[in-house]
Amino acid sequence: MNRSINASRRGFVFAGAAGASLTILPALVPAAFGKAPLAGSQAISVHRMKLGSFEITAMLDGYIDIPPAVLQADQELVKTLLLAGGWPAAPMRLPVNTFLVNTGDKLVLLDAGGAKLLGPTAGRLPQCLAAAGVTAEQIDEVYITHCHGDHLHGTVTPEGGRMFPNAILRIAKADLDYWGSAAEEAKAPENQRGRWMPAKRAIAAYGANLKAFNLGEELTPGIKSVDAAGHTPGHSCYMVQSGAARLLAIGDTMHVAPVQFPRPEITVAFDWDQAKARATRKSIFDTVAADGTPIAAVHLPFPGIGRLRKSGDGFAFDPAPWQLF
Numbered sequence: 001m002n003r004s005i006n007a008s009r010r011g012f013v014f015a016g017a018a019g020a021s022l023t024i025l026p027a028l029v030p031a032a033f034g035k036a037p038l039a040g041s042q043a044i045s046v047h048r049m050k051l052g053s054f055e056i057t058a059m060l061d062g063y064i065d066i067p068p069a070v071l072q073a074d075q076e077l078v079k080t081l082l083l084a085g086g087w088p089a090a091p092m093r094l095p096v097n098t099f100l101v102n103t104g105d106k107l108v109l110l111d112a113g114g115a116k117l118l119g120p121t122a123g124r125l126p127q128c129l130a131a132a133g134v135t136a137e138q139i140d141e142v143y144i145t146h147c148h149g150d151h152l153h154g155t156v157t158p159e160g161g162r163m164f165p166n167a168i169l170r171i172a173k174a175d176l177d178y179w180g181s182a183a184e185e186a187k188a189p190e191n192q193r194g195r196w197m198p199a200k201r202a203i204a205a206y207g208a209n210l211k212a213f214n215l216g217e218e219l220t221p222g223i224k225s226v227d228a229a230g231h232t233p234g235h236s237c238y239m240v241q242s243g244a245a246r247l248l249a250i251g252d253t254m255h256v257a258p259v260q261f262p263r264p265e266i267t268v269a270f271d272w273d274q275a276k277a278r279a280t281r282k283s284i285f286d287t288v289a290a291d292g293t294p295i296a297a298v299h300l301p302f303p304g305i306g307r308l309r310k311s312g313d314g315f316a317f318d319p320a321p322w323q324l325f
């Protein structure tokens with residue numbers, strides 16, 4: 001051990017001595033056999049974990065950059081929290097994760113990403129599915145946490161057809177009633193009306209294959225809706241349970257890790273009901289931190305799975321360890 005440390009130290013010293021030791025260095029530094037062109041693109045991100053007898057596959061649809069001004073708090077405080085979390089002051093880069101649950105009987109996709117609605121940095125779900133060895137035709141059911149574009153728009157092809165041609169699409173009735181309503185859309189300021197588009201397209205594409213549910217319903221054995229209204233009128237989390245193993249897919253219960261973990265009371269501008277969104281987040285965070293249920297979050301760094309624990313007045317997130325099965 002000492003000898004190898006000495007050898008590498010000597011190599012370092014000699015390397016710093018600019019050519020004085022060229023006869024020694026080749027013996028210490030192996031020739032490079034890995035010379036290759038740079039890839040110039042990101043690899044497709046797919047990550048698996050076991051949950052009881054189920055298999056969960058996290059897939060990274062991409063990311064969106066949003067300005068800190070969407071956080072409903074003093075902007076100096078926001079900046080301090082972002083910097084303390086190791087983030088730049090702006091913009092805030094939010095990953096967009098989706099989760100595929102294989103129950104052994106069914107393939108259920110939890111949220112579908114944003115397709116190209118969000119620009120070129122998202123819309124990679126189809127490549128993720130291919131990398132996971134799953135075809136769009138195999139997906140049995142798609143459960144949407146809420147009707148915002150970064151969760152729902154990926155269910156529809158650019159031509160307006162079903163991205164998952166054999167799937168039943170499930171959306172909470174309260175969300176569908178709101179985002180599927182022309183009257184609600186007409187009430188919104190004109191520059192906000194595009195936010196109704198993803199629901200309109202999904203309703204048109206899925207027709208009878210779109211089935212509303214009531215918050216809190218079990219949708220298939222092992223996956224149950226959890227009422228998390230606030231971010232939207234029918235925002236739903238999903239409790240995935242196999243035997244004693246549980247995972248709560250939290251959708252948009254939170255968006256910005258370095259801000260909303262330490263200060264869960266801070267909301268975002270696009271929360272439909274600020275007070276309700278705040279109360280829901282605090283309640284869900286309290287519950288999972290107390291009972292140890294891991295969460296799977298759409299906007300946490302990929303793969304977005306881990307546990308919360310109480311930390312000061314807020315919470316801290318511990319990413320789940322990787323599994324090699």
Ligand SMILES: [Zn+2]
Nearest residue numbers: 148150252298
């Ligand atoms: Zn979102």
